[in-house]
Amino acid sequence: MFKVKTFGIEIMPLKTMHELSELDGIVNKFITENNIKRVITVSDVATTDDKGETIGLIRVLCYEV
Numbered sequence: 001m002f003k004v005k006t007f008g009i010e011i012m013p014l015k016t017m018h019e020l021s022e023l024d025g026i027v028n029k030f031i032t033e034n035n036i037k038r039v040i041t042v043s044d045v046a047t048t049d050d051k052g053e054t055i056g057l058i059r060v061l062c063y064e065v
Helices: 016-033
Strands: 002-010 038-048 054-064
Touching: 002 016, 016 054
Parallel strands: none
Antiparallel strands: 002 054, 038 054
């Protein structure tokens, strides 16, 4: 069976590398704590405000249980 888990993080100007590293850590912790053996896909999409500026990131993890 396949499952999907979504993670999100707010992105602040000039701190993106730190926030991406934090998001990686959150996802890796989820994978470890849930004993996930097979990741099918990982996908990122940016969220924007009404001006079109990037304000966040959503990461979607598809995995097999």
